[in-house]
Amino acid sequence: MTAVHENQDAVTIDNYIGGDWRAPAAGERMPSLNPAKRGEVVGMAAASDLTDLDEAVKAADAALRAWRKLTGAQRGALLFKAADLLESRMETVGRAMTREMGKTLGEAKGETARGAAILRYYAGEGMRPIGDVIPSTDAEALMFTTRAPLGVVGVISPWNFPVAIPVWKMAPALIYGNTVVWKPAVETAATAALVMQCFHDAGFSAGVVNMVLGDGAVIGQGIAAHPGIHAVTFTGSNRVGKQVGQAALARGAKYQLEMGGKNPIIVAADADLDLAVDATISGGLRSTGQKCTATSRVIVLSGVYETFREKLLAKVKALRVGDGLDAETWLGPCASAKQYETVMRYINKGIEEGAELLTGGKQPDDPALSEGYFVAPAVFDKVTPTMTIAREEIFGPVLALIEARDMAEAIALANDTEYGLSASLYTRDLGSALSFIQETDAGLVRVNAETAGVELQAPFGGMKGSSSHSREQGQAAIEFYTSVKTVFMKP
Numbered sequence: 001m002t003a004v005h006e007n008q009d010a011v012t013i014d015n016y017i018g019g020d021w022r023a024p025a026a027g028e029r030m031p032s033l034n035p036a037k038r039g040e041v042v043g044m045a046a047a048s049d050l051t052d053l054d055e056a057v058k059a060a061d062a063a064l065r066a067w068r069k070l071t072g073a074q075r076g077a078l079l080f081k082a083a084d085l086l087e088s089r090m091e092t093v094g095r096a097m098t099r100e101m102g103k104t105l106g107e108a109k110g111e112t113a114r115g116a117a118i119l120r121y122y123a124g125e126g127m128r129p130i131g132d133v134i135p136s137t138d139a140e141a142l143m144f145t146t147r148a149p150l151g152v153v154g155v156i157s158p159w160n161f162p163v164a165i166p167v168w169k170m171a172p173a174l175i176y177g178n179t180v181v182w183k184p185a186v187e188t189a190a191t192a193a194l195v196m197q198c199f200h201d202a203g204f205s206a207g208v209v210n211m212v213l214g215d216g217a218v219i220g221q222g223i224a225a226h227p228g229i230h231a232v233t234f235t236g237s238n239r240v241g242k243q244v245g246q247a248a249l250a251r252g253a254k255y256q257l258e259m260g261g262k263n264p265i266i267v268a269a270d271a272d273l274d275l276a277v278d279a280t281i282s283g284g285l286r287s288t289g290q291k292c293t294a295t296s297r298v299i300v301l302s303g304v305y306e307t308f309r310e311k312l313l314a315k316v317k318a319l320r321v322g323d324g325l326d327a328e329t330w331l332g333p334c335a336s337a338k339q340y341e342t343v344m345r346y347i348n349k350g351i352e353e354g355a356e357l358l359t360g361g362k363q364p365d366d367p368a369l370s371e372g373y374f375v376a377p378a379v380f381d382k383v384t385p386t387m388t389i390a391r392e393e394i395f396g397p398v399l400a401l402i403e404a405r406d407m408a409e410a411i412a413l414a415n416d417t418e419y420g421l422s423a424s425l426y427t428r429d430l431g432s433a434l435s436f437i438q439e440t441d442a443g444l445v446r447v448n449a450e451t452a453g454v455e456l457q458a459p460f461g462g463m464k465g466s467s468s469h470s471r472e473q474g475q476a477a478i479e480f481y482t483s484v485k486t487v488f489m490k491p
């Protein structure tokens with residue numbers, strides 16, 4: 001059994017295969033580090049190889065028959081138990097998450113509670129209809145649809161929502177009768193082990209859920225290419241997502257990709273500017289901007305541009321940056337050295353290309369923060385649509401202000417991106433709201449609400465380069481995790 005105790009030295013985080021915690025076959029380990037305290041090792045995670053992955057796939061395959069034969073209610077009962085356990089361990093899970101990837105403890109605990117709610121939602125799915133009766137042209141026949149599980153589902157998840165994302169993939173996979181091999185991001189391996197422990201303690205049979213830790217290029221790619229894995233669900237970067245999709249397609253496996261965003265908020269001339277400022281800050285800077293739904297481009301109509309900019313600046317400058325475990329902190333560090341370097345590279349690129357950095361964009365002055373990957377939240381002015389910071393996903397605390405002459409230009413600017421995940425508009429005008437809803441190329445369209453924050457019972461996914469055009473969460477999940485069977489029966 002793996003435990004994560006924050007007062008101990010780095011914990012050892014093993015794989016979970018066939019109902020047991022197992023050290024990786026080759027004995028290799030990789031560290032999960034605290035981004036708020038450079039050098040603090042939270043855990044030493046299994047650096048697995050393909051032998052470990054094969055074991056997990058075998059275990060998942062062996063468990064499949066008995067698992068799919070259970071009723072939805074029986075599978076649901078186990079998900080309800082896992083939900084209760086996760087909820088009761090919210091403090092421990094939240095603290096591990098904050099220590100591993102930096103988001104504030106409040107956000108981390110909130111995400112853990114969301115994980116429990118997602119488990120309960122899908123537990124209930126076990127009792128809901130899975131098919132339709134369709135009138136046949138043959139008077140003697142009964143024609144209906146039912147659904148079959150896909151088999152073994154590979155789950156590849158990132159570090160930015162280390163509980164919610166894997167749970168919203170594993171819970172529907174399980175309730176519809178699939179078994180799971182999960183590869184979490186190593187950056188949040190200790191958090192992942194705590195989630196896995198909830199499944200173990202809930203009493204899932206050996207092999208129904210498995211976790212294999214390791215390098216993405218080895219275990220992630222191994223899942224995408226493994227002939228024993230029938231479907232792969234991925235959240236992460238566009239570069240890796242495309243590789244995963246291609247590997248799955250090449251062997252005829254089903255796949256689902258949820259990738260980046262370059263999400264705009266439009267602030268109309270008639271908007272409530274205070275609410276729009278709050279939404280820009282919350283959507284753009286919570287979790288240090290490390291959400292695929294984070295607000296990145298702030299498109300403001302000319303009439304209110306200066307007023308909005310000054311209100312935004314005043315509030316951004318007042319945000320408190322610090323260790324997410326500190327109750328006073330509003331904004332934690334970037335999740336890793338790699339994220340920090342990426343964010344700083346984009347900030348420098350913005351300056352080089354002629355945008356004006358109004359605030360932030362560097363390590364905060366507080367010497368107490370010199371040991372972490374902290375970046376004071378950055379606001380750029382005079383950003384043009386062709387600049388790199390207006391085009392590429394940054395995944396950090398960086399807001400780019402872009403001025404638009406009118407709503408038509410604002411919507412055109414909002415759509416001028418290869419991504420299409422989330423888009424928001426602040427306005428009091430019904431006509432502007434309706435045009436925006438109709439003309440915006442985004443999977444999530446938000447009026448007088450921030451770009452981030454999705455509800456577990458609603459479909460989630462993007463248009464254009466943001467996804468594989470499928471949707472996760474809510475009732476939409478059944479489309480990925482099952483295959484439809486059309487049944488025609490005659491006496």
Ligand SMILES: NC(=O)C1=CN([C@@H]2O[C@H](COP(=O)(O)OP(=O)(O)OC[C@H]3O[C@@H](n4cnc5c(N)ncnc54)[C@H](O)[C@@H]3O)[C@@H](O)[C@H]2O)C=CC1
Pocket residue numbers: 156157158159160183184185186214215216217218219220221222224235236237238240241243244258259260261291292339342393394395
């Ligand atoms: N859509 C989202 O929510 C996320 C987007 N990103 C974006 O990606 C950028 C890079 O972040 P990373 O953590 O490096 O993302 P990533 O795409 O490398 O990692 C996501 C998951 O894929 C795995 N992975 C890595 N290489 C793989 C491969 N060759 N085959 C299969 N799986 C592989 C990772 O181990 C992790 O579990 C971020 O700056 C951000 O722009 C990152 C995390 C989440």
Ligand SMILES: O=C(O)CCC(=O)C(=O)O
Pocket residue numbers: 160161165235290291292293451452453454
């Ligand atoms: O905005 C949210 O709550 C979800 C964001 C998300 O799915 C992501 O960043 O990958």
